[in-house]
Amino acid sequence: MNTRLFALGLALLAACGSTPTAPGPAPSGTAGPEPVAAQAGAQHAHDAGDHAATPSPAHRPNRDPHGDPDVARYAARLADPARIAELRVDEVVTRLSLAEDALVGDLGCGPGVFALPLARAVRDGLVFASDVEPGQLDALRSALREADVRNVVPVLSSFEDPHFPPGRLDLVFVGDTYHHLRDRVAYFRRLRSVLAPGGRLAILEYKPGKLPVGPPEDHKLAAGVREAELMEAGWVLVERFATHTWHDFEVWRVVQPWEK
Numbered sequence: 001m002n003t004r005l006f007a008l009g010l011a012l013l014a015a016c017g018s019t020p021t022a023p024g025p026a027p028s029g030t031a032g033p034e035p036v037a038a039q040a041g042a043q044h045a046h047d048a049g050d051h052a053a054t055p056s057p058a059h060r061p062n063r064d065p066h067g068d069p070d071v072a073r074y075a076a077r078l079a080d081p082a083r084i085a086e087l088r089v090d091e092v093v094t095r096l097s098l099a100e101d102a103l104v105g106d107l108g109c110g111p112g113v114f115a116l117p118l119a120r121a122v123r124d125g126l127v128f129a130s131d132v133e134p135g136q137l138d139a140l141r142s143a144l145r146e147a148d149v150r151n152v153v154p155v156l157s158s159f160e161d162p163h164f165p166p167g168r169l170d171l172v173f174v175g176d177t178y179h180h181l182r183d184r185v186a187y188f189r190r191l192r193s194v195l196a197p198g199g200r201l202a203i204l205e206y207k208p209g210k211l212p213v214g215p216p217e218d219h220k221l222a223a224g225v226r227e228a229e230l231m232e233a234g235w236v237l238v239e240r241f242a243t244h245t246w247h248d249f250e251v252w253r254v255v256q257p258w259e260k
Contacts, residue, residue: 078110079139086213087175087204088243093117095241095249096202101125102170105194107162108132108177111139112152118173119152128169130155130162160187164194175204176247179220188233192254201235201252204244211246 077083092114098104101124106115109129119127129152131137137154144152155163159182164172172191181187191201206214208223226248227237235252236259243249 079113079143084113086244086246087113089114089117091243092175092202092204092249093121095243096121096171096173096200096251098122098171099125103165103168103196104128105130105162105164105169105172107157107164107172107174107191108180109140109154110136112143114173114175115140115152116143116147116149119149123151125151125170127152128155128162128164129153130157130164132157132159161190162194164191166193168196169194169199170196171200171202173202173204176206176214178203178205178226179215184229185233188230188235192234195254199253200238201230202250203252204247204249207246207248213246 098118098121100122102122103125104118104122104127106118106127106129109115109131112129115127115129129137129140131140131154134156137156140152140154144150157163172194178184188201195201203226205226206220208217208220208225210217214220230237230252234255236255238251238253240251241249
C-alpha cells in the first residue's frame with residue numbers, strides 16, 4: 001500500500017469527523033472513492049428552491065452559471081472528441097511532468113476530460129476531481145467506470161472552495177475554468193494552502209478576444225487580467241508553453257516570503 005496515500009486518507013477522514021478504517025479495494029463495478037467533501041458555502045440563485053422541491057436530475061438547472069443550462073448536453077459538448085483534440089490533452093499532461101505518485105487537483109473537472117489522463121499519469125497517486133455541478137460528477141463517474149480508472153476522487157465543490165485536501169497537492173490543474181470563478185483573487189489566495197511544498201498551479205484558458213472556438217468574447221477576461229489577478233493573489237509565473245492555437249497554457253508557483 002502507498003503509505004503516502006494511506007496517510008492522506010486518514011487526514012481526510014479526520015477532517016470530515018469520521019472514524020478511520022483500513023482502506024480496501026473498491027467494490028466491483030464502482031468508480032472508486034466517493035466525494036470527500038459535501039458542497040458548502042453559497043449556492044447559485046438557481047438553487048434557491050431546492051429545499052421546497054427537488055427537480056429530477058434531467059431538469060435541475062446547471063449550478064455553473066457560465067455553462068449550458070442542460071447539464072447532460074453541456075457535459076457531452078465538453079467531452080466532444082474535436083474539443084479534446086483542440087485541447088491537446090495528452091500533450092498538456094506530458095508537459096506537466098508528473099511523478100507517478102503525485103497528488104493532483106483538477107479544479108472544474110467537468111466530465112473528466114483531463115481527470116482521466118491525469119489519473120493514468122499518476123497511477124500510484126490520486127486525482128481529486130472537483131466541480132460545483134453534481135451532473136458533471138455523475139458524467140465523470142460514468143467515464144471512470146467505463147475506463148476502469150480507480151484513482152480519481154470526485155469532489156463536490158462550493159463556489160468559494162474546491163475542497164481539496166490542505167497542504168497535500170503537488171499540482172492543481174485549472175482547465176477552461178478560471179473565467180468561471182468568482183472573486184478570483186481571494187479564491188487563488190486560499191488555493192495556495194492546498195499545495196505541498198514545491199507544488200504548482202497549471203492553467204489552461206482560452207485566449208482573450210474573439211476566437212472561432214470557445215466561449216463568447218464577453219464571457220472571457222480581457223488580456224492581462226488573469227496575470228494581474230494571480231500576481232495579486234501571491235503567485236509567480238514559472239513557465240508559459242506555446243503549444244496551443246486558442247489557449248494560454250501556463251504554470252505558476254506560490255511567491256515565497258523572501259521574494260515579497
